[in-house]
Amino acid sequence: MVYVEPHLDERCAACLVRDQALCASLADDELSALSAIGRTRPLARGQTLIWAGDSSSVCANLVSGVLKMATATADGREQIVGLLFPGDFVGQPFAEEASLTFAALTDASLCVYPREGFVEVLADHPALERLLLQRTMAALDDARSRMLTLGRRSASEKVAGFLLELGHRLPRRPGSGPAAGYVFDLPLGRAQIADVLGLTIETVSRQLTRLRTSGVIALSGRRTVAIREPARLKRLASTAGA
C-alpha cells in the first residue's frame, strides 16, 4: 500500500513564503489552482516588473527581496508609495491599467500570475479573497499612516521613523543585538529614501549624519546601519522639536 501525498507543486512545497504569502489561506490541495497559473521569476536589482500605464499586467507574490511601488508627477518628481517585503502581494488585480511602477530594490524572486487568471482563482477561493481583503485593508492603514508622515512630520522625524520601520521589517545582521545595536543593510540608496519620505537626497544625508554624530546610529559602508540607541531614535521619531 502506497501513501500518496496530496498533490503539492514542488515549487510550492519548497516555497520560502508558503505561509506568509496569500497562499497561506489555501490548503495544500487547493494550492494547485494558483500554482497552475503561476510561474516563478527572478527580478534583478533595478529591474521593473510593472510600469505605471501598462495595461493588463500581472500580479505576484514576493518570495524574496524588496520591491518599491512608485508614482511620479507629469514632470518627473517621484514618490515611492510603499515598499514590499517577502510574502507581500504585488500588483493591482482590478486595475485595467497599472497606476504604479513596481521595481526591485534588491535582487528578488517572485511567483507571478496573469492578472485575469488570478482574479478568477480569487473568485473560486473565498479564503484567498478574504485574506487578500484583509491584506489590502492593512495596506490602506499603512498608506494612511504614511500620509501623516508626509503631510505633518519634520525631516528628522521622517528619517528616524523610517529607520525604525526598516529595523523591524528587515532581516538583522548576524552579531546584531541590544548591545551592538540592531544592524541591517538598507535596501535603498539615499535618493530612494528621499523619494519615500518626500525629501531631497541632501536632507536625508544631513539627517543621517546628525544621527550618527549624536551616537544614535552608526553607519558603515554606504548601506549598513546600526541602531545604537533605539529608545532615543523612537523619541526622535515622534518629537516635533528637532
Add this chain to the structure above:
Amino acid sequence: MVYVEPHLDERCAACLVRDQALCASLADDELSALSAIGRTRPLARGQTLIWAGDSSSVCANLVSGVLKMATATADGREQIVGLLFPGDFVGQPFAEEASLTFAALTDASLCVYPREGFVEVLADHPALERLLLQRTMAALDDARSRMLTLGRRSASEKVAGFLLELGHRLPRRPGSGPAAGYVFDLPLGRAQIADVLGLTIETVSRQLTRLRTSGVIALSGRRTVAIREPARLKRLASTAGA
C-alpha cells in the same frame, strides 16, 4: 392571486444610495441580511462617529453628507487622510481598534452596522465581499496618489488639484455651467483644507486669494467656490512652476 414583492426593507427601498453603496452588489432579496443588522443614524456636522483608538466599533454606508477620516501625531498635528461622500463605505471592518477618526463635515446620514456582524454578512455574500475588495483597492489607489501630492507637490498645485477634485465629487450648484463656472459649496473650512493638503491655514488662504485675484476662481461667502477657468486650474494643478 396576490403578487408578493420580494421582501425589501422599506428603508432600503427608499435609500438614496441603494445602487452606489456596497449594497449595489446584493439583490433585493439578499439585502435583508444587511438591513437586519443595520440601522440608520443621522450625524450632525462636527460630530464624530468613530474615534481613533476606539475598540470594536462600527461600519457604515454613508447615505448623505461628507465625512472626514483623520489621524494625528502624538502632539496633536492632524492629517485628514480622506474624505467620504454618499455611497462610500465607512470604517475599518478588520481592525480590532480603529486607527482613524471618522467625523462629519456636514450634516450626514449613515446606515450603521456592528463591526462583527458586518464581517459575518460579508462572509456569506461573496458579491458583497468582492465589491468591498474592489472599493478598498480603489481607496488604496486614491491614498497613494494623495501621497504623491503630499510628498512632492507645491502648495499651489495642492490647492488647485484639491478644488478640481471637489468640483468633480460634489453636487454642483444650480446655475452652474461652463459659462458661469462650476459652482459648489466647500464642505470644509480653511483649517480642514490645510489638514487635507499638509499645509497651514494661512497658506491655503493665500493660495485661494491668488487664484481669485488671477480670475481662475471666484469666491463668495466663506464656502462657495466657482471654477471660472477649469483649463487654467488644471494646468496649475500639474505645473511645478508657481
Add this chain to the structure above:
DNA sequence: CTAATGATTTGACCTAGGTCAAATACACCG
C-alpha cells in the same frame, strides 16, 4: 593595488511656506 565612476557628504546660499500678530469679514443672534 589603482583608477574610474557613481553615490554620498558637506558647504553656502536661497526660498516656499511656516509663524506670529493684527485686521477684516461673515453669520448668527437677539
Add this chain to the structure above:
DNA sequence: CGGTGTATTTGACCTAGGTCAAATCATTAG
C-alpha cells in the same frame, strides 16, 4: 438692524529644508 464671536485674510518676518556646486568616499573593473 446692530452686536458678538469665530473664521478668514493680510502683513511682517523667520526658518526648515531646498538648490547648486564642490569635495569625498565606496565599489568595481582592471
